[in-house]
Amino acid sequence: MQSLHTLQNLINEAIEEKRFNEKxxxxxxxxxxxxxxxxxxxxxxxxxxxxxxxxGSVLSALDAAVGIEMFHNFTLMHDDIMDKAPIRRxxxxxxxxxxxxxxxxxxxxxFVEAYKLMIKVEDNILRDxxxxxxxxxxxxxxxxxxxxxxxxxDEVSVDEYLEMIRLKTAVLLAGALEIGSLIGNAxxxxxxxxxxxxxxxxxAFQLQDDILDVYGDPEKFGKxxxxxxxxxxxxxxLIKALEDAGELDNEELSYWINAExxxxxxxxxxxxxxxxxxxxxxxxxxxxxxxxxxxLQYLEALPVDADKKQILRRFAEDLLVREN
Amino acid sequence: MQSLHTLQNLINEAIEEKRFNEKxxxxxxxxxxxxxxxxxxxxxxxxxxxxxxxxGSVLSALDAAVGIEMFHNFTLMHDDIMDKAPIRRxxxxxxxxxxxxxxxxxxxxxFVEAYKLMIKVEDNILRDxxxxxxxxxxxxxxxxxxxxxxxxxDEVSVDEYLEMIRLKTAVLLAGALEIGSLIGNAxxxxxxxxxxxxxxxxxAFQLQDDILDVYGDPEKFGKxxxxxxxxxxxxxxLIKALEDAGELDNEELSYWINAExxxxxxxxxxxxxxxxxxxxxxxxxxxxxxxxxxxLQYLEALPVDADKKQILRRFAEDLLVREN
Numbered sequence: 002m003q004s005l006h007t008l009q010n011l012i013n014e015a016i017e018e019k020r021f022n023e024k025x026x027x028x029x030x031x032x033x034x035x036x037x038x039x040x041x042x043x044x045x046x047x048x049x050x051x052x053x054x055x056x057g058s059v060l061s062a063l064d065a066a067v068g069i070e071m072f073h074n075f076t077l078m079h080d081d082i083m084d085k086a087p088i089r090r091x092x093x094x095x096x097x098x099x100x101x102x103x104x105x106x107x108x109x110x111x112f113v114e115a116y117k118l119m120i121k122v123e124d125n126i127l128r129d130x131x132x133x134x135x136x137x138x139x140x141x142x143x144x145x146x147x148x149x150x151x152x153x154x155d156e157v158s159v160d161e162y163l164e165m166i167r168l169k170t171a172v173l174l175a176g177a178l179e180i181g182s183l184i185g186n187a188x189x190x191x192x193x194x195x196x197x198x199x200x201x202x203x204x205a206f207q208l209q210d211d212i213l214d215v216y217g218d219p220e221k222f223g224k225x226x227x228x229x230x231x232x233x234x235x236x237x238x239l240i241k242a243l244e245d246a247g248e249l250d251n252e253e254l255s256y257w258i259n260a261e262x263x264x265x266x267x268x269x270x271x272x273x274x275x276x277x278x279x280x281x282x283x284x285x286x287x288x289x290x291x292x293x294x295x296x297l298q299y300l301e302a303l304p305v306d307a308d309k310k311q312i313l314r315r316f317a318e319d320l321l322v323r324e325n
Numbered sequence: 326m327q328s329l330h331t332l333q334n335l336i337n338e339a340i341e342e343k344r345f346n347e348k349x350x351x352x353x354x355x356x357x358x359x360x361x362x363x364x365x366x367x368x369x370x371x372x373x374x375x376x377x378x379x380x381g382s383v384l385s386a387l388d389a390a391v392g393i394e395m396f397h398n399f400t401l402m403h404d405d406i407m408d409k410a411p412i413r414r415x416x417x418x419x420x421x422x423x424x425x426x427x428x429x430x431x432x433x434x435x436f437v438e439a440y441k442l443m444i445k446v447e448d449n450i451l452r453d454x455x456x457x458x459x460x461x462x463x464x465x466x467x468x469x470x471x472x473x474x475x476x477x478x479d480e481v482s483v484d485e486y487l488e489m490i491r492l493k494t495a496v497l498l499a500g501a502l503e504i505g506s507l508i509g510n511a512x513x514x515x516x517x518x519x520x521x522x523x524x525x526x527x528x529a530f531q532l533q534d535d536i537l538d539v540y541g542d543p544e545k546f547g548k549x550x551x552x553x554x555x556x557x558x559x560x561x562x563l564i565k566a567l568e569d570a571g572e573l574d575n576e577e578l579s580y581w582i583n584a585e586x587x588x589x590x591x592x593x594x595x596x597x598x599x600x601x602x603x604x605x606x607x608x609x610x611x612x613x614x615x616x617x618x619x620x621l622q623y624l625e626a627l628p629v630d631a632d633k634k635q636i637l638r639r640f641a642e643d644l645l646v647r648e649n
Contacts, residue, residue, distance in 0.1 A: 028470045079433060083426040102407040102473060105429060109403060110466040112436060117459045120452060127451055128444060135441045142434040146352045149426060 002312050003053050005046070012045045015063045016070060021114075031095045031107040032114070035074045038090040043320060044174060045070045048181035050313050051195050054305055057185025061123075065130065065184060068118030069177045072134075075111035076141055076173075078104050083149065091223070112138075119180075126183045133183070133196075137176030144169025151235050162240050163204060163288075171203025194299050201296035202317050208289035209321055211236040215273060216282055221324040227269035233258050237288065238281050245279050293321055326636050327377050329370070336369045339387050340394060345438075355419045355431040356438070359398045362414040367644060368498060369394045372505035374637050375519050378629055381509025385447075389454065389508060392442030393501045396458075399435035400465055400497075402428050407473065415547070436462075443504075450507045457507070457520075461500030468493025475559050486564050487528060487612075495527025518623050525620035526641050532613035533645050535560040539597055540606055545648040551593035557582050561612065562605050569603050617645055 003011075016036055021029035045066035052062035080086075081094040082104050088094065096104035122130050147165045151157045178199035182192035213222060214229040215238060229236050239254075246254055254275055257268050276282060296317065300310055327335075340360055345353035369390035376386035404410075405418040406428050412418065420428035446454045471489045475481050502523035506516035537546060538553040539562060553560050563578075570578055578599055581592050600606060620641065624634055 023467075025467060025470045025474060027474065028467060079429055083429060103470075105403055105407060106466055106470055108433075109436070110463055112433070113459055113462045113466065116440060116455070117463075120455045120459070124448075124452065128448065131440070131444045131455075135437055135444070138437045139434060139441075142430055142437065143347075143349060143352060146349045146427075146430055149430075150349060150351065 002309055003049070003059055005312060005316055008046050008049045008053075008059065009042060011049065011059065011063060012042050012066055012070070015067050016042075019067055019071075027099065027103055028107055028110055031078070031099055031103055032071075032074075032111050034098070035078055035089070035095055036071070038092055040090060041320075042070060043316075044073055044177040046316065047174060047199065047313075048177040048184075050316065051178045051181030051187070052185035054195075054303075054309055054313060055182055055185035055187040055191065057181075057187075062181055062184040064118045064121040065180055066177075068115045068134075069173070069180070071111055071118060072115035072138065073173060075108045075115060076145070078108040078111065080145055083145070122184055126186075129183055129189075129192075130180050133176050133179050137172050140168045140172040144172070157235050157240055159237065159240055159244065159288075162235065162237055166207040167200060167204055170207045171200045174203035174206070175199030191303055191305075194303055198296050198299035201292045201299065202320075205289045205292040205296060206320055208237055208285055208292070209323070211238055212282060212285050212289070213324070215276065218324055223325045227265070227273070230257075230269050230272045231265055237285050238276055241284055242276055242279055242281050245281070245284075246275065250275050250278065289321065293317070326633055327373070327383055329636060329640055332370050332373045332377075332383065333366060335373065335383065335387060336366050336390055336394070339391050340366075343391055343395075351423065351427055352431055352434055355402070355423055355427055356395075356398075356435055358422070359402055359413070359419055360395070362416055364414060365644075366394060367640075368397055368501040370640065371498060371523065371637075372501040372508075374640065375502045375505030375511070376509035378519075378627075378633055378637060379506055379509035379511040379515065381505075381511075386505055386508040388442045388445040389504055390501075392439045392458075393497070393504070395435055395442060396439035396462065397497060399432045399439060400469070402432040402435065404469055407469070446508055450510075453507055453513075454504050457500050457503050461496050464492045464496040468496070481559050481564055483561065483564055483568065483612075486559065486561055490531040491524060491528055494531045495524045498527035498530070499523030515627055515629075518627055522620050522623035525616045525623065526644075529613045529616040529620060530644055532561055532609055532616070533647070535562055536606060536609050536613070537648070539600065542648055547649045551589070551597070554581075554593050554596045555589055561609050562600055565608055566600055566603055566605050569605070569608075570599065574599050574602065613645065617641075 019036070020033050023029050048066040048069055049059045049062050053059050077089060078095050081089055082096045082101055086094050087097050094104070095107060116134075119130060119134050120127065144165055144167070148169055151162075151165065175196040176199070179192045179196040182195045187195065211229065214224070214236065215227065217226050219226045225231075228234075229239070233239070242254060243251065254272065257263065257272050260268065297314065300314060300317075303310065343360070344357050347353050372390040372393055373383045373386050377383050401413060402419050405413055406420045406425055410418050411421050418428070419431060440458075443454060443458050444451065468489055468491070472493055475486075475489065499520040500523070503516045503520040506519040511519065535553065538548070538560070539551065541550050543550045549555075553563070557563070566578060567575065578596065581587065581596050584592065621638065624638060624641075627634065
């Protein structure tokens with residue numbers, strides 16, 4: 002098995018080599034820019050790990066791995082326009098640094114380039130890989146639309162929220178693992194088990210994201226702690242708090258949600274206090290652990306030596322106890 | 326050979342059947358909307374004709390034909406955002422009827438759906454079809470970016486303009502013909518000849534579009550005659566006029582290009598008069614005919630019975646003497 006460090010280096014080098022020099026520059030410079038901003042690269046790393054797990058050559062999976070990261074960054078580029086986000090990974094977003102039109106069209110061509118990388122797999126799995134990739138891409142778009150819809154409604158249940166993050170976040174991790182498995186000649190059944198592993202891990206990962214946004218260490222988190230609270234983002238924590246709150250807490254929550262120009266730190270502290278009273282952090286961690294355990298059960302079920310699974314398990318566990 | 330009428334009916338029915346009922350509605354309603362607005366459907370018709378020409382079953386090419394039309398409409402949906410266009414085919418554009426975010430994300434998922442339709446071709450041509458489709462899609466994006474760049478510069482040569490319309494318009498027609506040929510088992514060489522036929526035809530088609538925008542019959546054209554003149558769009562006609570004009574005409578052209586809030590009909594009539602003095606319509610028609618003839622030479626060169634080519638030739642010729 003290849004080490005995490007080796008795989009990350011492979012990915013980083015492959016992304017570096019995939020710099021575009023094509024014209025027009027307005028179209029390709031933003032791709033080079035967003036791809037150079039880094040990030041955890043967890044989707045391509047998982048793709049390579051899945052291939053490696055079944056004895057496939059990670060080099061044969063490298064194009065698809067870069068393709069998954071390219072697709073992920075395309076969705077970020079378009080999401081940032083839709084969310085009017087000024088900052089991504091500490092730097093200006095593409096639609097701010099250039100303009101919206103550039104971000105739309107550069108995103109479109111990133112999607113083309115992602116497909117071009119995907120079709121480099123062997124003939125015998127080409128159709129299967131493209132089917133997984135297409136279904137995954139459609140789910141991610143659906144999840145983003147549902148997420149935007151949730152901004153306009155007060156009535157989002159926990160189940161609806163979990164389904165949204167499944168589509169928006171988890172399915173891509175799952176798709177990356179399934180594609181990596183197919184490239185590693187895992188066969189359909191094992192590849193689908195890996196998909197289930199990824200889907201549950203992805204939901205757990207997003208729940209951890211929700212928790213960190215409120216309870217993360219400001220010095221390690223990398224973003225403003227409390228950002229979700231300030232923007233009234235309907236995360237698991239807020240939805241669960243609204244569900245569980247008694248009359249008084251509900252009134253206070255509503256007050257802060259509807260407050261115009263509240264003092265930021267006061268709003269964050271007040272809402273966090275309500276979460277604390279209701280034990281929301283523990284409930285979120287329970288939900289996260291439920292999905293993490295389910296994920297690991299799928300991993301256990303695979304007919305592969307336990308020590309080969311170790312690197313995947315460790316990478317998954319690291320992602321769930323991370324601080325940023 | 327199938328008649329034009331039969332092929333158009335097949336396409337229209339297949340598009341009608343491909344209506345989406347998936348959720349969320351904000352994502353899929355705009356797809357159904359834009360696909361129902363009609364248009365010439367010339368790209369899918371050409372795709373089916375190409376398949377038919379080489380003895381392939383047009384039914385086996387129907388998914389790819391709808392896929393090409395889906396891709397084309399995705400580019401229109403995104404282009405309309407970038408161009409801030411309020412009207413498409415006489416109806417509100419998607420970003421006006423819904424909003425920009427919906428138009429971005431619905432467009433993205435149309436692109437996914439186009440790929441999903443494309444991968445329904447047979448195994449033996451899957452990779453080739455996807456290669457043509459990916460290269461085509463990248464060219465269309467490049468062409469759109471170059472077109473937007475040309476709005477910001479005064480120095481566009483005729484050759485640069487022809488290269489831009491090749492990428493933005495002609496390549497997709499060419500790609501549709503190549504893919505249809507591959508599905509019809511034409512083999513690589515013939516499929517590439519069909520690509521050349523389409524590329525030249527597509528350039529001729531766009532030049533005819535430029536001419537119609539100035540010289541079309543207002544009752545048949547469907548859009549405002551003179552729209553390109555009003556918006557100072559750098560078409561073949563304007564670029565050529567700026568190139569050929571003597572000092573006086575150049576001064577008058579510059580005056581109208583820089584005029585703030587000119588009376589529309591006066592501007593249109595004045596610029597058209599300059600074009601007339603310089604014989605620009607004839608020069609544009611010469612350039613169009615040069616590409617049309619080149620296109621037909623490629624068609625001639627194909628090792629297929631002449632009477633089988635008749636329907637393709639007639640459809641091509643009809644597009645070049647059209648009035649809207």
